[in-house]
Amino acid sequence: MNLTLKVWRQKNSKEKGQFESYPAKDISPDMSFLEMLDVVNEQIIENGKEPIAFDHDCREGICGMCSLHINGRAHGPLHGVTTCQLHMRSFSDGEEVTIEPWRANAFPVVKDLAVDRSAFDRIQHAGGYVSVNTGAARDANEILVPKQDADEAFSAATCIGCGACVAACKNSSAMLFVGAKVSQYALLPQGQPERERRVVAMVNQMDAEGFGACTNTGACAAECPKEIPLSVIARLNREFLRASLIGK
Amino acid sequence: MTLNSKIPAGPLATKWTDYKDHVRLVNPANKRNIDVIIVGTGLAGASAAATLAELGYNVKAFCFQDSPRRAHSIAAQGGINAAKNYKNDGDSVFRLFYDTIKGGDYRAREANVHRLAEVSASIIDQCVAQGVPFAREYGGLLDNRSFGGVQVQRTFYAAGQTGQQLLLGAYSALNRQISLGKVKMYNRHEMMDVVQVNGKARGIIARNLITGEIERHSGHAVLLASGGYGNVFFLSTNAMGSNVTAAWKAHKKGAYFGNPCFTQIHPTCIPVSGDHQSKLTLMSESLRNDGRIWVPAKMEDAEAIRQGQKRGNDIPEADRDYYLERRYPSFGNLVPRDVASRAAKERCDAGFGVNNTGQAVFLDYASAIMRYGKIEANRLNMSDATDAKIREMGKAVVKEKYGNLFDMYMQITGDNPYETPMKIYPAVHYTMGGLWVDYNLMTTIEGCYALGEANFSDHGANRLGASALMQGLADGYFVIPYTIGEYLADDIRTGAISTDSAEFAEAENAVRERLNFFISNNGSKSVDHFHRRLGKIMWDKCGMARNAEGLAQAITEIQALRKEFWKDVKVPGDQNEFNPELEKAGRVADFLELGELMCRDALNRNESCGGHFREEYQTEEGEALRDDANFAYVAAWEFKGEDAEPTLHKEELVFENVKLTQRSYK
Numbered sequence: 018m019n020l021t022l023k024v025w026r027q028k029n030s031k032e033k034g035q036f037e038s039y040p041a042k043d044i045s046p047d048m049s050f051l052e053m054l055d056v057v058n059e060q061i062i063e064n065g066k067e068p069i070a071f072d073h074d075c076r077e078g079i080c081g082m083c084s085l086h087i088n089g090r091a092h093g094p095l096h097g098v099t100t101c102q103l104h105m106r107s108f109s110d111g112e113e114v115t116i117e118p119w120r121a122n123a124f125p126v127v128k129d130l131a132v133d134r135s136a137f138d139r140i141q142h143a144g145g146y147v148s149v150n151t152g153a154a155r156d157a158n159e160i161l162v163p164k165q166d167a168d169e170a171f172s173a174a175t176c177i178g179c180g181a182c183v184a185a186c187k188n189s190s191a192m193l194f195v196g197a198k199v200s201q202y203a204l205l206p207q208g209q210p211e212r213e214r215r216v217v218a219m220v221n222q223m224d225a226e227g228f229g230a231c232t233n234t235g236a237c238a239a240e241c242p243k244e245i246p247l248s249v250i251a252r253l254n255r256e257f258l259r260a261s262l263i264g265k
Numbered sequence: 266m267t268l269n270s271k272i273p274a275g276p277l278a279t280k281w282t283d284y285k286d287h288v289r290l291v292n293p294a295n296k297r298n299i300d301v302i303i304v305g306t307g308l309a310g311a312s313a314a315a316t317l318a319e320l321g322y323n324v325k326a327f328c329f330q331d332s333p334r335r336a337h338s339i340a341a342q343g344g345i346n347a348a349k350n351y352k353n354d355g356d357s358v359f360r361l362f363y364d365t366i367k368g369g370d371y372r373a374r375e376a377n378v379h380r381l382a383e384v385s386a387s388i389i390d391q392c393v394a395q396g397v398p399f400a401r402e403y404g405g406l407l408d409n410r411s412f413g414g415v416q417v418q419r420t421f422y423a424a425g426q427t428g429q430q431l432l433l434g435a436y437s438a439l440n441r442q443i444s445l446g447k448v449k450m451y452n453r454h455e456m457m458d459v460v461q462v463n464g465k466a467r468g469i470i471a472r473n474l475i476t477g478e479i480e481r482h483s484g485h486a487v488l489l490a491s492g493g494y495g496n497v498f499f500l501s502t503n504a505m506g507s508n509v510t511a512a513w514k515a516h517k518k519g520a521y522f523g524n525p526c527f528t529q530i531h532p533t534c535i536p537v538s539g540d541h542q543s544k545l546t547l548m549s550e551s552l553r554n555d556g557r558i559w560v561p562a563k564m565e566d567a568e569a570i571r572q573g574q575k576r577g578n579d580i581p582e583a584d585r586d587y588y589l590e591r592r593y594p595s596f597g598n599l600v601p602r603d604v605a606s607r608a609a610k611e612r613c614d615a616g617f618g619v620n621n622t623g624q625a626v627f628l629d630y631a632s633a634i635m636r637y638g639k640i641e642a643n644r645l646n647m648s649d650a651t652d653a654k655i656r657e658m659g660k661a662v663v664k665e666k667y668g669n670l671f672d673m674y675m676q677i678t679g680d681n682p683y684e685t686p687m688k689i690y691p692a693v694h695y696t697m698g699g700l701w702v703d704y705n706l707m708t709t710i711e712g713c714y715a716l717g718e719a720n721f722s723d724h725g726a727n728r729l730g731a732s733a734l735m736q737g738l739a740d741g742y743f744v745i746p747y748t749i750g751e752y753l754a755d756d757i758r759t760g761a762i763s764t765d766s767a768e769f770a771e772a773e774n775a776v777r778e779r780l781n782f783f784i785s786n787n788g789s790k791s792v793d794h795f796h797r798r799l800g801k802i803m804w805d806k807c808g809m810a811r812n813a814e815g816l817a818q819a820i821t822e823i824q825a826l827r828k829e830f831w832k833d834v835k836v837p838g839d840q841n842e843f844n845p846e847l848e849k850a851g852r853v854a855d856f857l858e859l860g861e862l863m864c865r866d867a868l869n870r871n872e873s874c875g876g877h878f879r880e881e882y883q884t885e886e887g888e889a890l891r892d893d894a895n896f897a898y899v900a901a902w903e904f905k906g907e908d909a910e911p912t913l914h915k916e917e918l919v920f921e922n923v924k925l926t927q928r929s930y931k
């Protein structure tokens with residue numbers, strides 16, 4: 018099939034960007050979306066121009082490195098699927114496809130479609146851990162965790178840190194991402210000693226990075242490729258309130 | 266230089282304990298004056314960085330991704346082994362050691378593997394303490410499963426995302442040290458070379474991938490935890506950015522490369538669908554527990570399927586060849602990875618492959634669905650259930666067990682595996698070879714270490730399932746923190762290493778020259794063009810089956826391709842900017858050298874063992890034929906110059922605690 022791409026091009030974080038059009042010819046429906054971009058890029062290189070820069074690595078939906086706003090939706094049209102797992106059979110011949118980077122103040126554009134998500138790392142530095150040095154652990158089975166709690170903590174922990182939640186939110190809020198990490202630890206006995214300190218530190222850092230407030234529109238959970246549920250935001254709010262009440 | 270593996274004396278079971286009792290220590294005040302550079306932040310790198318920082322060393326860590334959390338360890342699905350014996354099924358350190366040595370087809374070092382088995386239990390303790398959400402039983406205890414042809418249940422797991430959860434655990438420990446200022450993290454940086462001063466590794470040259478700046482970083486030791494080199498085949502299950510560059514640069518500066526030809530081909534991957542293919546996706550090995558693997562028994566059926574005139578479901582039971590069950594009645598579909606992969610290739614080469622490329626076999630769940638459905642019907646006392654009802658209930662059970670994987674398959678291929686058999690084919694997955702290291706994990710460059718998949722040490726010629734995660738974390742959490750003291754104890758008075766020396770300047774210049782060459786070379790073909798061609802040579806001639814003639818041809822072809830690459834490669838854009846094509850060019854240039862070495866190693870090893878199958882060396886039934894009298898050694902290759910032949914050094918493997926036997930899965 019043949020498509021037309023409308024792609025955001027931007028030389029670096031300082032310069033202004035604009036859309037440019039590229040034909041995507043002879044695209045097989047079995048190609049992944051990123052393989053389609055590979056084909057277009059080879060063409061661009063052959064024509065002596067600079068290829069479209071985009072982030073990606075594992076191409077199997079787990080590393081969280083790929084991004085892309087496709088036709089106005091984070092990670093494209095399908096639910097629960099990262100851009101790298103999206104295939105061209107989800108598009109039709111002759112379609113125009115608009116491709117943009119994540120748009121959020123806290124995620125400045127690095128080049129074209131690649132953005133800087135280091136704000137997410139800094140939120141984790143603030144408290145996304147249990148303070149335990151290597152070698153200081155007791156026998157693993159001395160810590161009992163009810164299966165239901167373990168399963169729920171695991172689901173929260175499957176967040177891949179891609180940032181789609183922020184990109185999908187009209188306020189660019191990072192509550193789903195932060196809620197996922199806070200929930201994982203709040204549900205586990207290992208997370209208890211630092212429970213209050215952690216949530217306060219992570220929320221403060223989130224605010225300092227310039228992410229917006231949450232107004233409960235739910236776009237984040239709807240676009241999250243790992244289907245992290247809105248309930249992690251409810252838990253984050255409760256944890257934060259609880260920590261404020263206890264005064265830690 | 267003669268190889269000294271520095272294996273401690275004494276009985277196997279107490280070597281590591283004795284070693285720890287006597288290894289030199291660096292006191293806390295002195296650790297503060299010592300800098301350690303770590304390249305790579307996967308399981309091995311992140312765990313080493315966090316632990317060394319906790320001990321008090323100043324750590325600088327580097328990764329090429331935009332965050333350390335993205336390292337490819339994250340993609341590991343199945344699990345992590347540990348000799349905990351929580352199941353009371355007779356597991357022990359010795360059994361884990363023995364299974365690993367045997368699984369590696371007797372080409373790994375006893376002392377290292379035993380140490381690995383010894384520390385395995387502590388890894389689980391550490392990860393649980395960090396809050397890694399492993400799967401649990403209703404009583405709140407950790408759950409285990411069995412994996413890959415082992416007779417005990419020793420694998421800990423977190424659904425199909427064990428690697429992700431372990432990596433995020435190590436990442437969290439790393440984050441804590443970053444926040445404490447003990448680790449300085451350099452994201453989106455690529456190591457371009459190691460710098461040696463007076464023969465010792467004292468730093469690296471790195472490129473900031475966003476600005477293109479070339480930076481000098483010094484340290485008292487350099488740890489390479491940069492992963493494996495499966496992408497030399499172009500198509501593999503590795504992430505797109507996985508590369509050999511860090512290890513290869515060290516190799517060219519004097520680090521020997523161990524057993525480069527030992528690569529693992531995983532049997533259950535989604536087949537190539539066309540020329541556009543950029544990478545391959547693994548389907549967890551656990552699918553072989555219930556799925557049956559087959560191809561048509563009649564050539565005309567296979568042809569009809571390839572031409573789209575028939576589908577798998579159209580072939581009657583009597584005309585199917587369940588070749589694994591036929592050849593290996595006792596292990597059936599559960600034979601080890603190398604055996605299953607070769608058997609699929611054998612059928613496809615004989616003309617029985619089932620997709621348009623002819624390179625695929627069926628993995629069929631139809632009988633598992635009926636079997637589970639009948640169990641359900643029994644459980645619910647539905648003695649009059651129709652076949653359709655049984656099938657429906659069976660599908661629900663299969664969905665519960667394998668739903669994620671089936672969804673992934675559907676997503677990629679567009680086929681529904683509940684209704685029609687899946688198509689699978691082997692793909693490159695892991696590399697057992699890597700930088701040669703001694704017992705301390707030090708390479709043949711003083712002060713330069715290799716950890717995790719980047720070294721050669723623990724898996725011999727074939728890695729068992731759920732052992733890669735174990736080894737990465739063992740090296741980082743529990744081995745290097747001890748062994749590095751032995752070396753750094755001499756450095757407490759050295760003081761900070763200056764980056765103003767001639768050695769740094771020289772290394773930096775060489776890096777700049779090479780980058781400038783790429784940018785200004787007026788070639789006509791993209792980097793991927795060359796990478797694809799290299800991959801094809803490697804896959805055809807140094808892949809699942811190898812022979813002397815093919816390998817010799819491959820060496821000549823790669824040499825020619827390398828020449829062509831340097832003449833005709835085209836890299837757009839500039840050096841001083843974010844330029845993914847330029848990154849790829851450097852990596853592919855290194856793969857073009859590594860590929861030749863792999864073929865030389867495969868050609869030298871006149872035997873079949875583990876993942877290395879030389880067609881000339883097989884039994885009458887087509888099984889691998891080892892030659893312990895002549896090849897029970899580690900091949901450690903010394904670089905002699907870009908167009909010179911490398912020198913082979915041999916580390917004889919001494920087996921005092923296991924008896925070498927032929928692996929049999931009949």
Ligand code: SF4
Pocket residue numbers: 175176177178179180181182183193194197237240241242243244245
């Ligand atoms: S919560 Fe979902 S969308 Fe947000 S970073 Fe995590 S995986 Fe991505």
Ligand code: FES
Pocket residue numbers: 072073074075076077078079080081082083099100101102
């Ligand atoms: S590239 Fe890793 S999740 Fe998409």
